[in-house]
Amino acid sequence: MSQKLLKLVSRLGCCWLWLVPLVGQADEPPLRVEVTAPYIEMHTGPGDAYPIDQVVERGEWVEIIKRRTDWFQVHAHRDRTGWVHVEQMRMTRIAEGVPLDVKQYTLEDFKQRDWEFGFLGGDMDGAAVLSVYGGYSFNKNLSAELSLSQSLGTYSSEYLVDVNLVSHPFPEWRYSPFFTVGGGMINTKPDTTLVQTEDRTDSTAHVGVGLHTYITRRFFLRAEFRHYTVFTSREDNEDFDQWKIGFGFFF
Amino acid sequence: MENRIRILFLVIALVLSAPLMAEDLIGDGLRSEPVVQPEIARREIVEPDIDEEDFEVGGYVGFLSIEDFGTSPVYGVRLAYHVTDDIFLEAAAGTSTADKTSYELLSGNVQLLTDDERDFTYYNLSAGYNLLPGEAFFFNRYALNSQFYLIAGVGSTRFAGNDEFTVNVGAGYRLLITDWMAVHLDARDHMFESDLLGEAKTTHNIEVHGGLTVFF
Numbered sequence: 477m478s479q480k481l482l483k484l485v486s487r488l489g490c491c492w493l494w495l496v497p498l499v500g501q502a503d504e505p506p507l508r509v510e511v512t513a514p515y516i517e518m519h520t521g522p523g524d525a526y527p528i529d530q531v532v533e534r535g536e537w538v539e540i541i542k543r544r545t546d547w548f549q550v551h552a553h554r555d556r557t558g559w560v561h562v563e564q565m566r567m568t569r570i571a572e573g574v575p576l577d578v579k580q581y582t583l584e585d586f587k588q589r590d591w592e593f594g595f596l597g598g599d600m601d602g603a604a605v606l607s608v609y610g611g612y613s614f615n616k617n618l619s620a621e622l623s624l625s626q627s628l629g630t631y632s633s634e635y636l637v638d639v640n641l642v643s644h645p646f647p648e649w650r651y652s653p654f655f656t657v658g659g660g661m662i663n664t665k666p667d668t669t670l671v672q673t674e675d676r677t678d679s680t681a682h683v684g685v686g687l688h689t690y691i692t693r694r695f696f697l698r699a700e701f702r703h704y705t706v707f708t709s710r711e712d713n714e715d716f717d718q719w720k721i722g723f724g725f726f727f
Numbered sequence: 728m729e730n731r732i733r734i735l736f737l738v739i740a741l742v743l744s745a746p747l748m749a750e751d752l753i754g755d756g757l758r759s760e761p762v763v764q765p766e767i768a769r770r771e772i773v774e775p776d777i778d779e780e781d782f783e784v785g786g787y788v789g790f791l792s793i794e795d796f797g798t799s800p801v802y803g804v805r806l807a808y809h810v811t812d813d814i815f816l817e818a819a820a821g822t823s824t825a826d827k828t829s830y831e832l833l834s835g836n837v838q839l840l841t842d843d844e845r846d847f848t849y850y851n852l853s854a855g856y857n858l859l860p861g862e863a864f865f866f867n868r869y870a871l872n873s874q875f876y877l878i879a880g881v882g883s884t885r886f887a888g889n890d891e892f893t894v895n896v897g898a899g900y901r902l903l904i905t906d907w908m909a910v911h912l913d914a915r916d917h918m919f920e921s922d923l924l925g926e927a928k929t930t931h932n933i934e935v936h937g938g939l940t941v942f943f
Contacts, residue, residue: 484784484943487907507777521872523812525860542778542906544942545812549906579777595818595852597881604892606852606883626883626890630920633883633890667889693810725808 506539506551509576513567518558522547530556538568586690586726587647589613594698594724601716603629609724616647621656625718635663638682654700656684662706678706682718694725780907780942783807783815787911789936793847793886795924797826801847801934813857817878820850821934825886828924839923844888847932849917851895853880863902872903884919884932891919897934911938 511532518530522544530552532538538550546562562578569575596607609623618641625636640658659681666675686700699721706714784806791801803821810816825845831837855878862870877898884893897915904910917932 480943483778484782484941487941487943488784520862520870521860523857523860526862526872540777542780544780545809547812548777604881606881606892628883628890628892665890695810 506541507570508537508539509565509568509570510537511535511568512575513564516560516564516567518550518552518556518560519547520558522549522559524561526559530558532556540565581693583650583690586696587616589726592619592696592724592726594722596698596700596720596722598718598720598722600625600627600634600718601629603627603634605718605720607720607722611642617644618642619644621658630667632664632666634665636680637661638680640682640684651687651689654686654688656682656686656700656702658682662704676709678708680704680706684718688724691723694727695723696726697721697723781809783809783909783940783942785909785911785938785940787821787913787936787938789913789934789938791821791823791847791932791934793823793825793932794921794930795828796845797828799823799826799847801936803936803938805938805940807855807940812860815855815857815876817853817855817880818850819853820848822846822848840887844886847884847886849882849884849893851880851882851893851917853878853882853895855899857901874901875899876901878913878915884917886921887923889921889923891921893917893919901940907942909940909942911936911940913938 511534513534515531515533517528518532519526520529532550532552536552538552541549541551541557543549544559547559548562548565549557549559551557562580565576565578590613592611592613594609596609598605598607605625605627607623607625609621611619611621613619621638621640621642623636623638623640625634625638627634627636638658638660640656640660642654642656644652644654646652659679661677662680663675663677682702682704684700684702686698688696688698690696700719702718702720704716704718706716708714784804786802786804789801790798792798801821801823803819805817805819807815807817823846825840825847828839831839855876857874857876859875861873861875863873864870875898879894879896882893882895884891895915895917897913899911899913902910913934913936915934915936917934918929919932920927921930922928
């Protein structure tokens with residue numbers, strides 16, 4: 477992660493200073509693999525639509541420069557560079573009997589995740605709501621989350637900050653349900669075109685239920701329902717429901 | 728009779744103890760050392776550390792035509808994640824300042840909005856689809872990869888002191904100058920409901936911008 481950050485900083489720095497040719501590639505020597513298939517095809521770009529302009533034959537060695545989605549940029553001798561699909565990279569080896577083990581995220585990785593982030597959209601009491609959240613899993617069954625939401629109604633907009641605990645009773649299920657309980661703050665801001673009313677901030681508590689399912693790579697789908705109670709300074713507490721659906725990715 | 732009962736008890740005792748005895752026998756058998764000790768040299772397999780570049784981050788500068796409020800410069804930042812070679816997700820945030828309406832300009836001293844209310848800021852999350860991947864040729868020396876993409880998403884816009892739910896649709900062109908740096912040209916329509924000038928209507932706020940991004 478920190479290496480990635482370093483790379484980003486150096487690249488942004490390069491753009492800023494226009495020192496493009498000075499960018500050093502990774503310090504470590506690139507990984508070299510030997511082709512074991514009759515040949516592998518090099519595309520001119522990282523996509524199926526880009527034409528194949530070179531092939532590398534069995535027994536030749538190539539250097540892996542980088543990976544983007546399912547495509548590997550490789551460099552072969554006689555100064556050939558191109559992009560090879562992951563399925564063809566599986567037909568290479570690091571050494572005798574050691575095929576290239578390409579990292580593919582699976583359902584198992586999803587079950588073992590530590591961190592997750594996601595975006596959700598939906599309905600809150602008749603208004604559109606947008607949320608972003610981050611979560612950390614203590615174990616397969618319990619995680620903690622922090623979420624920020626904005627609800628955009630006709631007459632007012634609301635900001636919500638919530639901290640909640642999530643219980644996953646069936647982490648092994650493909651469609652795994654979860655239960656959540658937490659609390660937070662809500663800030664209500666009436667539209668300026670209405671009669672002037674004041675901003676107000678109240679504390680909230682919520683309970684919820686949801687479902688998530690692994691899609692592909694680092695992605696999963698998440699849908700949830702939450703029931704909120706707002707502890708107002710007035711006589712009665714307010715209640716409202718929130719429905720959301722969205723996706724998340726995990727690390 | 729007594730004998731029969733005794734025999735019955737003995738049989739029951741025998742039947743119940745049989746599995747235990749059998750287990751003992753098997754257990755003893757298993758506990759003995761194997762005749763041949765396998766000698767397998769295990770090779771250390773280190774998971775290769777390949778540089779993954781699925782994220783793209785950058786900034787942009789352009790023009791935003793705010794409905795009824797003229798055209799102003801806009802600045803923004805974007806972060807994208809490439810899911811496949813076709814699909815990407817993008818989070819973006821931008822800011823601009825609204826100009827005056829033609830009514831304000833003609834009437835002289837009338838101010839519909841305060842200076843703070845003229846700030847137009849937005850954020851959105853969109854999904855993009857790379858439609859026409861291709862190559863652009865430059866001075867018959869360079870072949871640069873390029874993509875045309877369609878993009879749409881949802882977000883929020885703060886304008887005239889209000890936050891509005893905003894839908895954006897657009898299209899763009901990404902030209903990769905190097906393997907990790909790209910130039911963008913983008914056109915986007917930010918649509919939201921507004922009742923600022925009396926009646927509620929859907930406003931179209933067209934943005935055209937150019938940007939620079941890096942992959943990491």
